[in-house]
Amino acid sequence: MSLLRLFKELITKYTYAMRILVCFLFFIPSISISQPIIKADAQRLESRIMALSQFGIQTNGGVMRPGFGEEDIKARKYIIDLMKMLKLEVQIDAVGNIIGRREGTDSNLPFISFGSHIDAVPLGGKYDGNAGVITALECIELLNEQNLQTKHPLEVIVFVAEEDGLFGSTGMSGSLTDADLNFVCNSGKTVGQGINDVGGNSKELEKAIRKKGEILAFIELHIEQGATLYTEKLDIGVVEGIVGIEEWAITIEGMTNHAGTTPMNVRQDALVAASKLVVAINDAVNSVPGAQVGTVGTLNVEPNVSNVVPGKVSMTLEMRDLSKKKILSVYNKVKPQIKKIAKETRTKIQVKKDLSHGPALADKRLQNLIKSSAEELNFSNKLMPSGAGHDSQEMAKVAPMGMIFVPSKDGISHSPDEYTSPEDMAKGAAVLLRTILKIDKDGLQ
């Protein structure tokens, strides 16, 4: 039997078996690589981060670019030009957010939205926010390069004035109040004035509000701003949610007195009381397992003179966790200590609740899609909370939300020393694009 004959016979005889085999061979890749592997361009990301960093007052490697300010407006123009180059249809919404849209094949479908912010804290770095915007645009560029058109329309959002208080995203979620318009930002402008200066319209804020269902999913890539990924040498953080924050203002009143002439047993030393309280708070936060954090970040002594017994101390306490109940249970451990310390030190301790932001949980389906995208790309990853606040927490009010973290060198952020490597940004961009394509293909599952 010639080889040809044998082959013909096999085809005839085992047609069904062959068909199954052929199907199987095609089926394997359709499971494991349902999406083609698309790599992001690390060099392009890095050069755009550098280009963007030129718009801002240069501060020893960092950038000063307060939202709504002159430098912010220049940086926004750079982004708008880049969006136009990438053929996005650009608009400024009523709050001043920049929105760049790319049509999908089905205009009835909701948006898949992604983005971050480009404004910076006064002594900030080049990556906080910026990395999220530049990787979002990289996704568009990669889609353009691959001639891929999604079913869903895509939307790159550049939120305005994040660092001053998430003003762009609160505008989209409908949480921005008229009182907020009078808030004075780092730029020196009020929110109201700033919105108008960047092309928004502070009198038509309601136009910026996004309806539920209008956005299928919102995803933000951001630098971690903590050291977990960097220390554990991981590529991607799959964010479980943004922690809630509870803040208290604490005032301790003792008695100002001469440090030489006031015997120890009659002192009412406000700083001794405050110190006992800081230690008690730290002990309480550490007394239960979990990722909760508690911080006394400010402490001011009056009169703060070396030879005077301190008469007054003001301090702030903030606690964060993905569960508000957990935060309050830790605080309840502090409460009896406050009473005890006030008695011991003959001082008066007053605690005033200052601020309460509930946690914003990431959509479980989005967490799974981000995680599987990272794994299919062979990037190590970890589920983790975001300890910092982000525009995503506001977007979670109007759409399912997900976040992708990339490593921050030494966990440093809000500092000129902020750094994320081009390779880490490229990994993040690839995970972001892969997640978008998965949602586009199969929806949120």
Added chain:
Amino acid sequence: MSLLRLFKELITKYTYAMRILVCFLFFIPSISISQPIIKADAQRLESRIMALSQFGIQTNGGVMRPGFGEEDIKARKYIIDLMKMLKLEVQIDAVGNIIGRREGTDSNLPFISFGSHIDAVPLGGKYDGNAGVITALECIELLNEQNLQTKHPLEVIVFVAEEDGLFGSTGMSGSLTDADLNFVCNSGKTVGQGINDVGGNSKELEKAIRKKGEILAFIELHIEQGATLYTEKLDIGVVEGIVGIEEWAITIEGMTNHAGTTPMNVRQDALVAASKLVVAINDAVNSVPGAQVGTVGTLNVEPNVSNVVPGKVSMTLEMRDLSKKKILSVYNKVKPQIKKIAKETRTKIQVKKDLSHGPALADKRLQNLIKSSAEELNFSNKLMPSGAGHDSQEMAKVAPMGMIFVPSKDGISHSPDEYTSPEDMAKGAAVLLRTILKIDKDGLQ
């Protein structure tokens, strides 16, 4: 036997016994009231305190009169005029101290000197220093009224710029250095300029130095500046000495970090470390019996922002006691705690010795004379250290030194609320005068 005869017989027979009896009858008062009781005029003291307080910027009941300043110069003129009215021979020494002298019957004898200062801290009161000067002049007025002339020459000294750093008395003790002349005082003037402005001569400072033996005793009356006499309802404090002060500057370096993104177990929170140290210091000072005091009076947090883990804390520690050995033994209890806390909190704690002033003990004989004077005048009294610094500590370098404390209402000083009643000042003046007369009569015994 007629009565006359009996009397004659008794005289003849019991001559020696009678002589002893007569001597005894005269001897009792010579022990118990060797000095006549001389009361000071409370009203006069009060009205002069009020008159003096007019020279100074009025601050809600207090007086702003920095040494060497314009207001100080006006107040000095008031004192000089008062001295002249009291027939004192007035001179300004090379450092700018005002010296008012009253001749004694024996010009070969050393001076009995007493006085205090009239300059005030920026937000000071009417009594600190002033009470010592006005009571000293009251003693002169009482001697004039009683037509009493002492054997020893008397000297009322009004020290210049006490609150800026005991400059008048360091000039007299020879401790004033050329470098001190460049020190900028609360008045805005340098010590050098100030000295010349008040009639001294900064180029002939050595002329102000008092030789040992030139002053038999120096006594300063001062308000207590603490609450001990006032709380315990006592009239007079017999000062055992002026405590020594040891000062340290402490710097704690941790790591500034995001309060949301930095897990508790990797934090290097400089404020938690500082708080543990403040508590440890307070515990150490309280762990041994005695009158020692220890104070962390200043504490500065960096960056002192509510949502940032504190990266750096600077604080000062000062400890005071009549024994330097005691201070150092307490500090030695703190030392191992510093090491332990630095390790626990992953911070670096640096301690720098800043200042060391040895204690100045009051002359035991003077303490006894002040105490017996108070008791003979039926004034309740107590031996006590001075926790505050005074010109007396410098004068102790050139003469036996004693101090008389009068009560401060609620222990308040360096404040517009500073108050000592006219009656308490009068009691102090009476003790001062009685002590001077005792020294004059019998020397230091």
